[in-house]
Amino acid sequence: MSDVSEGARSTTGSARPEHGQGGVYAVPGKEYVRDTRYIDTRVTADGRDGFPVEPGRYRLIAARACPWANRAVIVRRLLGLEDVISxxxxxxxxxxxxxTFDLDPGGRDPVLGFxxxxxxxxxxxxxxSRGITVPALVDATTGAVVTNDFAQITVDLSTQWREYHRAGAPDLLPAEHGDEIAxxxxxxxxxVNNGVYRCGFAGSQSAYDEAYQRLWSALDWLEDRLRDRRYLVGDxxxxxxxxxxxxLVRFDAVYHGHFKCNRHKLTEMPALWxxxxxxxxxxxxxxxVDFEQIKQHYYIVHSDIxxxxxxxxxxxxxxWTTPHGRESLGGSPFGNGTPPGPVRQGERVDPAHTPLP
Incomplete structure (x- = not known):
């Protein structure tokens, strides 16, 4: 397990017998405790777990609604791995x-057939018998999940798939900043990532109050940190x-109201916004980012809330598309690299669900 990995799994990214549409997410009288069980098999350059890096073999199953899956989709795109991982x-x-694959024709994933x-x-x-979570990396040759360890998946995309990164891909885990990034x-x-869930799924007032204070203490710290630096670590x-x-991108749409993280909206925090x-x-x-799918997921699936x-x-x-002025702080998003090209056909967000042109 990498030091950068959180070692935990998302409840919002999961479907399991006690948690699902019509299920219970906030347990009365209890604080929210994250499920830490996951399949930690890895796809690596040396194939140490029996799954070597191999273009075309693996399929990343994600959902635009889920923040943990959204990470993997972003990293795959930034690194230019679209042609090697479907x-x-x-x-x-x-x-x-x-x-479910209800977005696909016939309600089946076109590669896996599920x-x-x-x-x-x-x-x-x-x-x-554990959580059915996204993201999941699936071996398309067998249809079996290799791993759903969302934190390790993105680390491995950066470190184990380097041979297949696009020209100009950013180094998302630069060695000189490794300890600080961790x-x-x-x-x-x-x-923060888990903090919003600790608020939203709190089963008692005291659990919520503690979670709320912890979340806003962290957001205040981040607001201060980002006043005079463009990115969290490095340039x-x-x-x-x-x-x-x-x-952050889900904060005003769902966490502020639905999860009661409502001291301020993101738009009211100048540096973070x-x-x-x-x-x-x-x-x-x-x-x-698909804002419509994000809202549908949280407000429909969390039916007890x-x-x-x-x-x-x-x-x-x-x-979201107004000028931000952060260029004045220096730095460059891709360092010495270049931005990814246009989004692939078939992977574009519905234009009605995003403010981007």
Whole structure:
């Protein structure tokens, strides 16, 4: 396990018997405790776990709704791995059994042929009884899940697949900043990425109050840190920025109201709002974000928190494309590299679901 890995799995990215559409996410009287069980097999250059890096062999199954899956989609695009790792997208909602491929013709993933992601998990283990989560890296030759360890997946895309990175791909894990990236990502995961869930799924007032204070203490720290630096670590984007971005981009749309993280909106925090816009407008970030699917997932699937299932019409998304002014802080998103090219046909976000042109 890499030091950059959080070593935990997302409940929002999972479907399991006790957690799903119509299920229970907030346990009365309890604080939210993250499920830490996952399949930690790795795809590596040396094939140490029996799964060597091999172009065309693996399929990344993600969902645009899920922040943990969104990370993998961003990193795959930034590194230019579209031609070597295919992408399958589940729909924004799921029931207690599994994520489904209802966005695809006939409701089946066109490569794997599955209607539900759980079929890939059962190919790996017919008795599999844990969370059916995204992202999942699937061996397309067998249809079986290799790993759903979301934190390690993105680290391995950067380190194990280097031979297949595009020319000009950014180094998201530069060795000279390794310790600082590890420290920042651990803090961001514990206090922010997971912090919003600790608020939203709190089962008691005291659990919520503690989670709320921890979250806002961390967001205040990040606001201060980003006042005079363009990126979290160094002068270009790193894994740390990817991990923070996927929470920030969902903050006003779902976490502020749905998860009761409502001291301020992101738009009311000048440094964080400008930082988030800077990343959103950077190729590889905002062009992977589908706000409509994000809202549908949280407001429909978490039926114990939002029993009516009503999906809010707002917020207004036009601010995401306004000037951010972060260029004055120096740095460059891709360092000495270059931005990724246009989004591939078939992987583009519905134009009605994003403010990007």
């Amino acid at each position: 992408l399958g997208l589940a729909g924004p909602t799921h029931d207690s059994r599994s994520w 209607e539900r992601l759980r079929e890939a998990y059962f190919r790996r283990d017919p008795n599999y 420290e920042i990502t651990r803090y961001v995961f514990t206090e 270009s984007i790193t894994e740390a920025d990817v991990r923070l971005f996927t929470t 400008a930082y988030a816009r800077d990343l959103f407008q950077t190729p590889g970030f905002g062009d992977t 939002n029993p009516t299932g009503i999906v809010p019409a707002g917020p207004d998304l036009s601010g």
